[in-house]
Amino acid sequence: MGWAGFLLRRFAGTAAVVLLLSVGVFLLLYLAPGSIQQTLLGTRPATAETIAAIQARHHLNDPVALQYLRWFGDVLRGDLGTSIRTGMPVSDMLGQRLPLTLALVGYGTLLAALAGIPLGVLGALRRGRVTDRLVVTAGVVGLSAPPFAVGLLLLVVFALWLGWFPVYGTGQGAGDQLWHLTLPAAALALGAVGLLIRFGRAALVREMEQDYVVFARARGLSGPLVLGYAMRNSLVPILTAAGLVVTGMLAGTVLVEVTFALPGLGSLLVDSVTFKDVPVVQALALLLTVLISGVNLLVDIGYSIIDPRVRLGRSVS
């Protein structure tokens, strides 16, 4: 199978998943307790005019399938509806809060890579010794500890007791903002560090046992050079981990933003869910669906770049 066919199949698969999940996202409106008019009215008074306006806006008298198609069409045109809580267009609300979440996730990913990859390599090279066992244990703790508990502990230790970081707020100016985001990013990164240690270490341990590594060593190749070969071959499991890191961060950012009272997309999701602001919840759920499907697609394409056998329809070793 060639590149074009491969890409086409993967794109079609992703599109199918996104469409399927978009139906679920649309039906969230029907999941909320009480009538749909009530949900969409929120705290506004239920007069004949407001109800008529909502029925017209959401085409509530049409069959459900048609309602879905209209809603999906609006979404494709960039119209995500109006928030029940604030009365603002949903797309504006997302736009306001997106930069902070992107910065937080980006910073967290950077910290995770800087800590997780070296620790995984260290564990693999010192396999079975005390260092390795410490690294593995730290990885399991990082992987299992929920970000909100970690975040609050970091807050108490580094902000309250040591006073190195601010307790709340987002800061002014780039440097100050970065300083304010450090603890939240660290809390977010911990789970990803655990994932990178687990996948990276296991992959590298497997590669270091291969014949080509023994042979390269016997030929007198330098340690770093051999490590380079082994690391390139352990990229496939690390890519799997990278996909899990991104989805984990999207879930983690919700908890971290609430913990540190940061105005990002995650805290918006919790506020909207608590208020039953269904249009905002739908928009966020759809955004997350697209992001996660996109990441999974990129990981799939990444596999076939690293290991051409994947593209030829053979399974990843």
Added chain:
Amino acid sequence: MSRRVPVGVSVSLAVLAAVAVAAAFAPWLVPGATAQDLMTGISGPGPGHPLGTDDLGRDVLQLLVAGARTAVPGALAVAAGSMLIGNLIGLAAGYFGGWVDTLAMRWADLMFSLPALLVAIVVAGVLGGGYGPAIGVLVVLFAPTDTRVVRGAVLEQRHRPYIEAALLKNLSSWRIMTRHIWPNIASVALASAFLNFAYALVSLSSLSFLGLGVPAGSPDWGRTLADNRTQLLANPWAVVAPGLAIIATAAALNIVGDWLHERVDRRGRTR
């Protein structure tokens, strides 16, 4: 295979034993854990309150013990529910193969690509029923883990002579799957359910932290954290103690779960 239990695993087992005791006997150990004393309010550690009190004047140490009792039943329900569904689908997928298998695996792939916690936040939040819907959502999203593990184990058993013998005796597929295959793969299924229990405990405490799980005022670790995080200066222990309890329990569950998984995996290979 060495018979020695690693240090980390023994420490974890001790932590889990303490949590289990607290969960089982909390009403007798700390009968007045939820008794409020608004006159005292929040205060730091002092005589009578080794970890201080929270904003409702409740003793933090007693809340910690009572919190174990709130944490365990919900997580058990998720682990048991997803084990039932996951095992049935996994058995069918591995035993029948063909389109049943394809369908089950595509379903598992789809569920795997969804972050369970986010789906639980959205669905449980919009439904607004609190703990019940959250448990339902987690059961559905955790089941595929069991499905994959069980299917793999069934594939290994599928062509063994005892199944041929059972088929020759004209036993029904249901009977072969549940009475003959499942007992052989029970250890793998239980190890997988144990790890699901760990994830469920963390997910449910996260939901409670966000205010989407247990009702306000319940002695839940996540909820206690959320209720006291604005009072960090008055008594940081009201936040540190439940935070450490969640992290220690979650880490201990995962360490023991990984160890169990490795053990049953190895046994399967040597047999």
